Amino acid sequence: NRGPNHQMPFLRVRHRVVAAFARSMFAMVSVTRLPPSMAKEAMGFASIAKAAQEASPLCYTSSTRGSYSRHVRGLKGGYSSVAGESAPDKSGEAVQDPMSMSLSAVVTQGLGVPKEVVEGLAKERGISVYWNIDEGAAEPPANPTALIMVNKKTGGDYLKKLGPKMVAVAFTGYDAVDMKACKEEKIAVYNVPAYSTDSVAELAIGLTLAVYREIPVSDRSIREGKWVVSSGGTELKGKTVGIMGTGSIGVATAKLYKAFGCKLIGWSRTEKKDFLDLGGTYVKTKKELFAGSDVVSLHVPCNAKTMGCVGEEELSQLNPSAVLINVGRGGLIQQEVLSKMLHAKKFRAGLDVFAQEPVDPKDPILTAPNCVLTPHVAYKTTEALARRVQVTLDNIVSFSKGSDTNRVDTKE
Known part of the structure; x- marks a missing residue:
């Protein structure tokens, strides 16, 4: 006892x-x-x-590991749903069942889930896993079925040297992959499109409330012995929220803002019935979206067409009390312009993503007033990370069977 x-x-x-x-x-x-x-x-x-x-x-007694095992327990699969059932191989060799392993994957970044959990889920799918994260790691096998990565820049030279048949991006965004090189080398690219939809949407709301209710500065003030922070925060109810990009995450975020009693307007490449069903209305231009919103939340994918699509023309439409939320991709905004306007107190912001990650300690965005910053954690919940691993591995199996589900290189 x-x-x-x-x-x-x-x-x-x-x-x-x-x-x-x-x-x-x-x-x-x-x-x-x-x-x-x-x-x-x-x-x-x-x-x-x-x-x-x-x-x-x-x-294993780590509370974090136990948390992941509980969430993995809810996923499809067999014995590996209990953490510790597949002990890590101390030799560094792949954990595999010689009777069933036919696929191989080289992992170049941590997946936010204990290695033995990843190996157990991979084993169930007939995938042998090779970890190539740390310096000095054993040379990975040439021409594996898949390269598993998250958001680390992966260039053409590395892809050509490794020679994977496909890149399994354990992330929704795949802008870190050299898509041109993949096309030249005929390497398929798959992503995980919806594993963190709710996690990202919730942080968008969290950042909005943190800015409106001055939560970070209030926390610092009370710890410093102060009591009065300002003349008062701002209510979210009744505000007009502009959703830029009404895909699955944009709509999920809109639903949460709607629950707070907000009016919704949107700008997107295509109009979505789900957004209209929420009572949302579409505007024709980004400029109109920024001009008509108290809060603007960015949810468009970052690619060659959208890189830097938010600049001075759009940002200048925001009033000083407006809030810009970016839980999408840092590359969507021209960050030099953003920093300059934040320092001039042209508007407020809640930012989870940046043009360069990690952010350079000398980047002026770090000293900008009236904004709340988080280090790209919108996707990072234990529930979402467990889902991400399963879908990533399922994508490898799908590729081996000729399925294009979650394939993105054919969309470029």
């Missing part, structure tokens, strides 16, 4: 034995083609493994 750190020695030994036995059962099920009835009985040891992991000092 006093917890795993206070158990008698013989109890700790018992838990270790039980945990090891349960893990061996999972391993047997994962590599053996058992009849359904036997497999079901064997998988019944999941509860034993979980209990042993919680009690044994040898098992």
Whole structure:
């Protein structure tokens, strides 16, 4: 009753034995083609493994890891839904089932989920995983099925050297990929379009409230012994919110603003029924959107056509009390113009993304007044990261079967 750190020695030994036995059962099920009835009985040891992991000092006790395992448990898949069932391979070799592995993937960035969880989900799909993140890591195999990346710039030289058949971007935006090189080398590119829709929409609201209600400055002030911060914040209810880009994230964000009692206007390449059903109305130009909004929230993808599409012409339409929210891509805004206008207090802003990431410590955007900054975390919730890994791996399987679901290079 006093917890795993206070158990008698013989109890700790018992838990270790039980945990090891349960893990061996999972391993047997994962590599053996058992009849359904036997497999079901064997998988019944999941509860034993979980209990042993919680009690044994040898098992994973990180609250973060446990959080991911809970969310992965809700995803499709088998034994790997319980963290720790697939122990990391200390040798650095790929964790694989020789009876079923036919696909391979080189991972060049952390995915925000414990490695053993990624390996377990990959194993279920017949994918062997090679980690090539840290300096000094073993040379990855040439010509893998896939290169898994997030947002690290990936140029043509690296792609040509590695020779993957496809790039599985574990992100919605894929502007970090050298699409020209992929086209030349006939490398397919897939992304994960909707894993963080709700997470991103929620941060857009959070940044708006942080600016309107002066939350960061209030927090700093009370810690410094001050009490009165200003003459008062601003209500969100009744404000006109301009949604620039009414795709899935734009519409999800609009729904939340609508719940706060806001009026919605939008600008997008195509008009969406979902946005109109919310009571939203479309304007014809970006300039009109910025001029008519108390809050402007950016949700268009960043590509060759939209890079720097928000500049002085649009920003000059905002009044001093207006708020610009960007949880999309930093490249959408001409940041030098943005910094200059924020320092001149032409409007306020809540920014999660920037032209250069990480932001240069000398970048004037960091000292701009009347704005709240976050380090590109809109997508970063445990729920979203768990979904992202599953869809990324599913994309590799889809590619191997000739499916174009979530393929983006053909849209360029």
